[in-house]
Each structure stands twice: as C-alpha cells, then as structure tokens.
Amino acid sequence: MAKLTLKERFKKSTSGSGESAKAGKFATSIFRPGSPFRKGYTDSPRNRSYVVMNNVLYHLHPVKVKRHGVRLSYTLCLGGMSFFLFIVLTITGIWLMFYFRPTEMAYADIQALQTSVAFGSLVRNMHRWGAHLMVLVVFLHMSRVFYHGAYKAPREFNWVIGVILLFLTLFLSFTGYLLPWDQLAIWAVTVGGNMASYTPVFGAQIKFGLFAGLEATTATLLRFYVLHVLFFPFIIVIFMAIHFWRVRKDGGISGPL
Amino acid sequence: MVDIPEHLLLRSAEARAKALGISVEQALSEMKGESTPTVVEEEPEVIEVELVTPPEAEVPAPVETPVVEEVKAEAPAPVETPVVEEVKAEAPAPVEVEAPAPTKAAAPAPAKADTPEEVEFAPEVKVTQRLLTVVKAKPIQKAASEPVDKVNTWPHLMLPEFISLMVMMAFLIILSAILQAPLLEEANPNITPNPAKAPWYFLGLQEALSYWDPQIAGVMIPLVIGLIGFAAIPYIDRNKENNPSKRKYAIMMYTFFLAGAGTLTIIGVLFRGPGWNWTYPWIDGIWFDDLLDWINFE
Incomplete structure (x- = not known):
C-alpha cells in the first residue's frame, strides 16, 4: 500500500471532479466552495453531498435519507406537496395583491382582474384551487402520518406542530374566502362566524373580534385581508420552520413499518 | 484478531529493530511469527502502561498485571524476558524514540534522554518494543441506534420530489385553465341565500x-x-x-x-x-x- 500524504489524498479524491476553475471570479463569489456550480459535477458520493450542502433550499434535506423513505408510495410526497402549494399560493397571492383593494372596491377589482388583466383569471383560479388543494393535501398528509404511526416517540411534539399547521391552513383558507366579496364569500364567512359565536362564555366577543362588528362589513373585509396576507402567513411560516427542523432533529422520516 | 495494516507493522518493526539492534527484516519476520524472537539477556524492569489512562496506571508489580490487552498472540516473548511494552499504535518514525513521554514518566528509572540521538532511554533497561494492538477509530460512546440503510438525497429523493412537484404544478395550471373560480353577485348583507x-x-x-x-x-x-x-x-x-x-x-x-x-x-x-x-x-x-x-x- 502506497503511503499518501494528506495533500496527495485530497488531490486524488478531488481529481476528476473538474475542479479546474470553471467559474469566473464573480460566479465564485456567488457559489460556496464545493458547490457543483463552482467546480463542475461528476457523479460521485462526494459531489452528491455537495449538491445538498451548498444550496440553501436543498439543505433542508439531510445529505442522506433512509432508503424506504424515498419510495413515493411511502410518503406520497404529501408533506412536500403541502409546502409546495404554500409557495405557489404565496407567489400567486402576492401577484393578486397588486390588483386588489380590501374596500368596497374589492368586488370590482376581482371583476377587473378577471376581465382586463393578463392572466388575471388564471392566476386567481390557481390561487383558489390551490388553496382548496392545500387544505386537502395537508389533511391527507396528516392521515398518512397517522396510518404510519409516525407521530410516536420521539415525534410526538412534531405532530402537535402539525395539528397547529392544519388549523392555520384552515384559517388561511377561511380568511381568504371572504376576499372576493361576493355573495358566496360573505355568507360562507357569516356562517363560519356564527359557528364561532357558539363558543361558551366568549362567543359574542369572538364573533365581534372576528367581524370587527356585529356582521360582515367592509371592516370585516379589511380585517380578514390583513389576517390573510400578513398575519397567518407570518405565523404559519414560523411553525413550518419548526416543523421541518423537528423532522430532521427527531431522526428523519419514520419507519419502516 | 485485528488485521494490522502493513505500514503500521512496518513502522513497529523498524522501532523494534532499532531497539534490539537487528535488521528490520528480522524484526518483521519475528513479529509475524516466522522466526524465533530475539532474546534480550539483561533483565529489565517491567514498565506497565495502561492503555486507556497512561499516567495513573503505572503499576510496577513485576509479572502478573492483568490490565494490558495482549492482542498480539504471535511474537511470544519468552517468559524469562519480560518485555517493556509500549503503545505503538501511533508511535512516530523511529528516529525520535523519546517521543512517548507519558510512558517514560511511568518508568521507575527516570533517565532523561533529552538528547535526540540517544535512543537508549533507560540505561540499565534494554528496551524491546512490540506492537500490542491497533486501536480502531471508534466513538467512545456506543451509539444507541443501529446504522440504517441510507441513500443519497441527491438524486434519490430530490429527483422524485422535483418530478412530483412538476406534476402538481401542471395539474394545478390545467385545472385553473379549465375551471373558473366562482364569482357570484356582489356581497349584499340584505339578501340571504338559501x-x-x-x-x-x-x-x-x-x-x-x-x-x-x-x-x-x-x-x-x-x-x-x-x-x-x-x-x-x-x-x-x-x-x-x-x-x-x-x-x-x-x-x-x-x-x-x-x-x-x-x-x-x-x-x-x-x-x-x-x-x-x-x-x-x-x-x-x-x-x-x-x-x-x-x-x-x-
């Protein structure tokens, strides 16, 4: 066995990965050392790790995952889909905010959006169907986790976070429901608000706080708008961060069964 | 039996050769058990070196000391020649033999061999050295969980993820292109739908x-x-x-x-x-x- 110095060994292990300066100085300043964008990619375990480690989004993932966990039939990708739908909803939602005023003009704005804004109708549809889909997918994700017994130790608390995320998703969807300011929106929210008013002791106060008054008015619209575009997204992002972090800290994906 | 890497064996043989004044090949073959080991006439004192905690464990009791792990079954030193045992797993190149300072501190004869070229570090002791064991690198604590079968996230997880993401995106766009989200008449608190x-x-x-x-x-x-x-x-x-x-x-x-x-x-x-x-x-x-x-x- 030939003796190699550390330097020689390092050279040997990195040769063939095209570390010859592919990227210029500017690109080098963007990508971290070891990034495949900086030194090129040839398939090797080392470079496979670098792909994950050197990208802020990818490194939500660990470098390696359990083999059974990558089977699509195990997770059905439901958690990832929930997150992806949330991102789609954030992007389309920000886009919609350009054309929407949470005032008496709300309904006219939606009409104008659908008729005279390029892709306005498509983006609105994506936001609405995506929201329904997200409620569904989050619920399915919870069911998947339950049937796999994935809430058991040490993942108990992450399940609690997940239940909170489900309710935040429902609140997000519910507050968004009012924003088109049509008959469907106002009466669905009225029904929902009446349900909340059955809360013992504080029922009336909860409804008053939710509606900013005794019934759904434009004040309610503004309130729901702020809750929908700022408050709940802010909260849900915090809980999502904890949720993802705990997935890894609690030992990655559960199972195998 | 631990399979000792060739280069460690060689290094150990070099040290032994230098200590005993024999050739490296001779020492190597002795360590492999191919020839009878060189017997040292003088009777040295036994220096006991505990593997885990060197400073405290020096027990000068002569023969029976159960602490040392005798892994090297070959190289059977004869009974009448107690062998000074040293931890050679990471001993440096044979030139600086005075390097294992902690073990020397345990020696009863405190001969300070400060001069680097002087190999003999205890004048009355003829030092013989041999490889006891190679300690494998492993954690001090035993891991609670067994190693699991894992695959690289890239590409085995990220590729399916990316594909399902694209499928979902396509599904959503197609759905939104065909199905119009409802927009009824403007909100009117005075007209309750039934x-x-x-x-x-x-x-x-x-x-x-x-x-x-x-x-x-x-x-x-x-x-x-x-x-x-x-x-x-x-x-x-x-x-x-x-x-x-x-x-x-x-x-x-x-x-x-x-x-x-x-x-x-x-x-x-x-x-x-x-x-x-x-x-x-x-x-x-x-x-x-x-x-x-x-x-x-x-």
Whole structure:
C-alpha cells in the first residue's frame, strides 16, 4: 500500500471532479466552495453531498435519507406537496395583491382582474384551487402520518406542530374566502362566524373580534385581508420552520413499518 | 484478531529493530511469527502502561498485571524476558524514540534522554518494543441506534420530489385553465341565500350543527376533538408499535373519524338544499355555489 500524504489524498479524491476553475471570479463569489456550480459535477458520493450542502433550499434535506423513505408510495410526497402549494399560493397571492383593494372596491377589482388583466383569471383560479388543494393535501398528509404511526416517540411534539399547521391552513383558507366579496364569500364567512359565536362564555366577543362588528362589513373585509396576507402567513411560516427542523432533529422520516 | 495494516507493522518493526539492534527484516519476520524472537539477556524492569489512562496506571508489580490487552498472540516473548511494552499504535518514525513521554514518566528509572540521538532511554533497561494492538477509530460512546440503510438525497429523493412537484404544478395550471373560480353577485348583507353554506371543509361541522346543540357541535367538536384531541393523540396512544397489524384499535378509531367527517361533509356539500332540507343532487341539483362551475363544466 502506497503511503499518501494528506495533500496527495485530497488531490486524488478531488481529481476528476473538474475542479479546474470553471467559474469566473464573480460566479465564485456567488457559489460556496464545493458547490457543483463552482467546480463542475461528476457523479460521485462526494459531489452528491455537495449538491445538498451548498444550496440553501436543498439543505433542508439531510445529505442522506433512509432508503424506504424515498419510495413515493411511502410518503406520497404529501408533506412536500403541502409546502409546495404554500409557495405557489404565496407567489400567486402576492401577484393578486397588486390588483386588489380590501374596500368596497374589492368586488370590482376581482371583476377587473378577471376581465382586463393578463392572466388575471388564471392566476386567481390557481390561487383558489390551490388553496382548496392545500387544505386537502395537508389533511391527507396528516392521515398518512397517522396510518404510519409516525407521530410516536420521539415525534410526538412534531405532530402537535402539525395539528397547529392544519388549523392555520384552515384559517388561511377561511380568511381568504371572504376576499372576493361576493355573495358566496360573505355568507360562507357569516356562517363560519356564527359557528364561532357558539363558543361558551366568549362567543359574542369572538364573533365581534372576528367581524370587527356585529356582521360582515367592509371592516370585516379589511380585517380578514390583513389576517390573510400578513398575519397567518407570518405565523404559519414560523411553525413550518419548526416543523421541518423537528423532522430532521427527531431522526428523519419514520419507519419502516 | 485485528488485521494490522502493513505500514503500521512496518513502522513497529523498524522501532523494534532499532531497539534490539537487528535488521528490520528480522524484526518483521519475528513479529509475524516466522522466526524465533530475539532474546534480550539483561533483565529489565517491567514498565506497565495502561492503555486507556497512561499516567495513573503505572503499576510496577513485576509479572502478573492483568490490565494490558495482549492482542498480539504471535511474537511470544519468552517468559524469562519480560518485555517493556509500549503503545505503538501511533508511535512516530523511529528516529525520535523519546517521543512517548507519558510512558517514560511511568518508568521507575527516570533517565532523561533529552538528547535526540540517544535512543537508549533507560540505561540499565534494554528496551524491546512490540506492537500490542491497533486501536480502531471508534466513538467512545456506543451509539444507541443501529446504522440504517441510507441513500443519497441527491438524486434519490430530490429527483422524485422535483418530478412530483412538476406534476402538481401542471395539474394545478390545467385545472385553473379549465375551471373558473366562482364569482357570484356582489356581497349584499340584505339578501340571504338559501341555503347559506360555509366553505366545504366546514360543511361537516355545519351538518353536525343541524343535529346537535350548537354548544356541542359548534364548539366541542372543532375545539375539543379537533384541536386538543388531535394534538393529544401521541400522548394518549402510548403503544410504541408502528406496524399496522399491532395498532388495530388506533387505526380503527382514526378510520371511523375519517369516515364520519367525510360522510358529514359529503352530506353537507351535496345533499342539503334550501332550509337545510335533504335533497338529492341528481334530482334537485347541487346547492353549493363553490362547486357551480365544476358541475356546469362543459
């Protein structure tokens, strides 16, 4: 066995990965050392790790995952889909905010959006169907986790976070429901608000706080708008961060069964 | 028996050769048990070196000291020549033999061999050295979990993820291109539609409200069962098994819940008409405006 110095060994292990300066100085300043964008990619375990480690989004993932966990039939990708739908909803939602005023003009704005804004109708549809889909997918994700017994130790608390995320998703969807300011929106929210008013002791106060008054008015619209575009997204992002972090800290994906 | 790497063996042989004044090949063959080991005439004192904690463990008792791990079964030193034992696993190149300072501190004859070229570090002791063992690099603590079968995230996880993400995106765009989101007349607090329905995910609740007291259906179910009950599931279900056949009760309960919630929601969406009366969607149509365009889709 030939003796190699550390330097020689390092050279040997990195040769063939095209570390010859592919990227210029500017690109080098963007990508971290070891990034495949900086030194090129040839398939090797080392470079496979670098792909994950050197990208802020990818490194939500660990470098390696359990083999059974990558089977699509195990997770059905439901958690990832929930997150992806949330991102789609954030992007389309920000886009919609350009054309929407949470005032008496709300309904006219939606009409104008659908008729005279390029892709306005498509983006609105994506936001609405995506929201329904997200409620569904989050619920399915919870069911998947339950049937796999994935809430058991040490993942108990992450399940609690997940239940909170489900309710935040429902609140997000519910507050968004009012924003088109049509008959469907106002009466669905009225029904929902009446349900909340059955809360013992504080029922009336909860409804008053939710509606900013005794019934759904434009004040309610503004309130729901702020809750929908700022408050709940802010909260849900915090809980999502904890949720993802705990997935890894609690030992990655559960199972195998 | 630990398989000693060739270069460590060689290094050890070099040290032994230097100490005994024999050739390296000779020492090597002795260590491999191919030739009889060189016997040193003088009787040295035994220096005992404990492998784990060198400074404290120096026991000058002559022969029987059970502490040292005798892994090297070959190189059987004769009984009448006690061998000075040194931890050679990471001994440096044979030039600086004075390097193992902690072991030397344990020697009873405190001969300070400060001069580097002087190999003999205890004048009256003829030093023989041999490789005791190679300590494999492993954690001090034993890991609680067994190693599991893992694959690289890239590409084995990220590629399927990316594909399903694209499929979902395509599905959403196509859905949004075909199905128009509902937009009824402008909100008017003075005109109450009949029936007034909540969003579909609350329609199971609304349906339950038509059976039970609102305090129960409107508050107990969503808050106590929905939020607190669900969040408490892992603390109620202390069964550690996650194999479905060993947690039939939990699965049964959840499936009952799913079936119940699903049934209530479907009834609320499809089978309730004006005055919250029972209607059949195939006779009376669907009284749920959120789905209008799903039904009128041509």
